[in-house]
Amino acid sequence: xxxxxxxxxxxxxxxxxxxxxxxxxxxxxGRVLRHNPGGIAxxxxxxxxxxxxxxxxxxxxxxxxxxxxxxxxxxxxxxxxQVIWHDATVEDPPFGRHERVRxxxxxxxxxxxxxxxxxxxLTISLLQKDSLGYSFPKIAAHIGSDxxxxxxxxxxxxxxxxxxxxxxxxxxxxxxxVSGIGNIYADEALFRARIHGxxxxxxxxxxxxxxxLEQAAQVMRESIAQGGTSxxxxxxxxxxxxxxxxxxxxxxxxxxxxxxxxGQALQKVRVDGxxxxxxxxxxxxxxxx
DNA sequence: ACCGGGACCTGGAAGC
DNA sequence: TGCTTCCAGGTCCCGG
Numbered sequence: 001x002x003x004x005x006x007x008x009x010x011x012x013x014x015x016x017x018x019x020x021x022x023x024x025x026x027x028x029x030g031r032v033l034r035h036n037p038g039g040i041a042x043x044x045x046x047x048x049x050x051x052x053x054x055x056x057x058x059x060x061x062x063x064x065x066x067x068x069x070x071x072x073x074x075x076x077x078x079x080x081x082q083v084i085w086h087d088a089t090v091e092d093p094p095f096g097r098h099e100r101v102r103x104x105x106x107x108x109x110x111x112x113x114x115x116x117x118x119x120x121x122l123t124i125s126l127l128q129k130d131s132l133g134y135s136f137p138k139i140a141a142h143i144g145s146d147x148x149x150x151x152x153x154x155x156x157x158x159x160x161x162x163x164x165x166x167x168x169x170x171x172x173x174x175x176x177x178v179s180g181i182g183n184i185y186a187d188e189a190l191f192r193a194r195i196h197g198x199x200x201x202x203x204x205x206x207x208x209x210x211x212x213l214e215q216a217a218q219v220m221r222e223s224i225a226q227g228g229t230s231x232x233x234x235x236x237x238x239x240x241x242x243x244x245x246x247x248x249x250x251x252x253x254x255x256x257x258x259x260x261x262x263g264q265a266l267q268k269v270r271v272d273g274x275x276x277x278x279x280x281x282x283x284x285x286x287x288x289x
Numbered sequence: 290a291c292c293g294g295g296a297c298c299t300g301g302a303a304g305c
Numbered sequence: 306t307g308c309t310t311c312c313a314g315g316t317c318c319c320g321g
Contacts, residue, residue: 002314031298060315079315080299098299117298119315166292175316182314232301235314252314272293275312 002077004059004146004180005223006235006243010083011055011062013238014111017085019054021105023047028101032081032115035123035139040101046071046124047103058149059179061140063125071126074137078119085238086110116234146180147217158209161201168204169197170272172216181216184229184252187277189216191251196283197276198269203286222248251277 002010026047029040036042050066057063064073075083086093088108095102096114101122103111113122125137132151145152157178161171171177172186181189190197192215195208204212223229228243231253236242250260255268259279269276 006314076315078298079313116300117313117315119298164291170293173315184314229314231314273295 002060002081002228002235003182003185003220004057004148005185005220005245006228007057007060007062007077007180008148008224009228009237009243010077011057014083014085015054017109017238018052018105018111020052021107021109022049022051023103024049024106025104026101027104028095028099028113030100031118032100032113032120032122035121042124043073043101043122047073052105056135058136058140059143059146059175060182061137061143061179063137063140065127065135071124072137074121074123074125074139075113076121076123078115078117078121080116080118080234081120082112082114082234082236083238084112084114084236084240086112143175143179144177147178147213148180148220152217154210154213155206157213158206161209162204162206164201166201167197167271168195168199168201168209168212169274169276171201172212173274178213178216180220183274184249185216185220185223187252188219188249189213190283191277191279192219194282194284196278196285197271198285251279253277 026043033039050069053065053067055062055064062075086109098114098116099112100115101113123139125139127135128138129135160177164171169186169190172181189212193212195212223245226243226245227237228235229245230242231246251266254266254277256265259266259282262281264279264281266277266279
């Protein structure tokens with residue numbers, strides 16, 4: 001489900017509601033805590049009585065720093081994770097079908113982590129500084145910067161991609177090279193840049209890949225402005241509401257629909273195991289129009 | 290070091 | 306109707 005725009009939408013919604021609040025309890029458990037050696041006891045030990053600092057994000061990773069501490073709670077939503085904030089009520093609502101962990105706050109409100117498929121994770125991690133002095137969770141240190149970061153360097157990323165024999169779509173999805181892009185925004189960026197996902201990195205010019213990365217940044221900015229992409233109930237924001245960017249998609253999920261540029265029917269193929277939607281006229285496989 | 294494929298999960302939709 | 310198969314917004318680990 002969630003790619004950069006969806007994670008960013010959730011982060012913004014959470015910050016309005018929970019930054020500055022104190023954590024008074026943590027309950028739940030299961031597979032989403034698999035990276036914590038002590039399970040729920042770790043979260044309780046590290047979170048209870050701490051004060052929430054503004055949440056941060058890089059790519060699809062989001063983390064909650066605690067005021068004055070050198071560790072944080074890393075939140076990764078996987079395919080189906082949700083973080084939903086519930087206002088204070090007289091009685092706590094019953095656990096939902098896919099609710100895994102619940103964080104109780106000092107004003108009686110609740111942060112609830114839901115995950116149907118359990119690819120998501122909540123993990124306590126140390127914070128460490130990168131070469132520029134920015135603080136990142138240790139467990140997310142391996143991912144590359146994302147296209148909406150101020151210090152994102154498209155030329156460097158393009159250089160790396162142009163040296164590879166892998167499919168350009170697979171390179172876009174490689175979080176170590178550039179983070180935040182998932183299957184939806186990869187297809188939208190390739191469509192806008194008129195590059196077929198089956199092209200090899202080393203078949204493309206640096207200028208083409210720099211443009212592709214700018215298209216990715218642009219489509220994700222537009223999506224954030226619409227609250228992200230919802231196809232179903234799997235993606236909702238911190239208030240439990242859907243996003244509206246699905247109506248603006250021009251490629252993803254639109255097999256047999258006419259291309260907005262040329263009218264040709266869009267097609268669907270597999271690229272390294274993921275579906276890829278493309279226009280057979282506008283996006284040529286060799287990368288040379 | 291790089292690259293591709295399978296594994297990890299649940300549940301909804303499509304096919305027989 | 307009911308069973309089976311396929312598919313899904315993401316990552317991680319393995320063998321070649």
